[in-house]
């Protein structure tokens with residue numbers, strides 16, 4: 001199996017461009033078997049977690065059983081109002097951060113994130129579901145920029161997400177995509193489907209591979225987080241990011257245009273308010 005490419009964040013940390021999500025499909029469920037499958041069958045070393053998924057302990061027991069070296073793994077956790085993530089989480093610090101986010105506002109919460117970084121409790125600090133207005137507030141006083149903004153990216157949300165993606169690009173904030181397969185899973189039968197099916201036929205790929213690759217390219221090479229409990233699908237997802245050639249500009253734009261015809265989003269409700 002070809003090695004998973006990485007992207008270098010603004011802080012120098014290298015992140016594998018495909019992440020294995022432990023929310024949504026395995027939300028509140030024991031994630032141990034899924035994570036063991038992802039790491040052992042797929043060599044996936046980027047695992048996306050969150051305190052609110054209520055399964056971080058089971059992720060921990062999977063990693064213990066797998067004996068993964070900490071330095072080899074990029075592990076994300078999120079806390080607060082889904083606003084923050086730290087890699088290599090520390091429970092008590094997450095809790096104080098959560099209180100800070102609720103009581104003190106973004107700039108103060110971000111200072112605590114910077115403190116975590118300074119103390120070496122995490123390798124990177126970033127945010128999730130942050131629209132431009134939130135980012136501007138953080139950037140005003142930040143000593144360290146968020147290295148990542150994890151947001152919903154799929155063809156039906158791209159029109160609204162595009163200004164955030166470009167704002168992040170111009171501030172060296174890497175976009176990490178979730179919800180990438182939404183047109184297949186949540187909104188089947190929409191205008192994007194025939195376009196993606198044609199591209200999949202032309203490239204000898206599957207629809208999900210085309211969508212994963214599209215999200216990776218439209219975010220300027222950002223990591224894509226997705227999930228499957230099926231090892232065949234996981235292999236398919238991995239191949240999209242390790243072996244598949246790039247979609248052409250025409251193919252990329254055809255998907256963008258299809259997405260504009262049926263705007264949909266399942267998260268980031270207020271994304272159009274800057």
Ligand SMILES: NC(=O)c1ccc[n+]([C@@H]2O[C@H](COP(=O)([O-])OP(=O)(O)OC[C@H]3O[C@@H](n4cnc5c(N)ncnc54)[C@H](OP(=O)(O)O)[C@@H]3O)[C@@H](O)[C@H]2O)c1
Nearest residue numbers: 021022023024025048128178179180208225226227228229
């Ligand atoms: N920051 C946030 O607010 C936020 C929000 C949502 C998600 N996330 C993160 O992103 C991760 C991924 O979430 P997501 O919403 O993108 O995905 P998801 O809901 O986890 O999507 C994967 C689901 O789609 C199925 N699937 C995969 N490939 C498929 C295919 N080709 N055809 C049909 N079904 C397929 C999988 O089922 P099988 O197991 O049957 O393959 C799985 O149930 C989450 O686990 C979480 O870590 C973050």
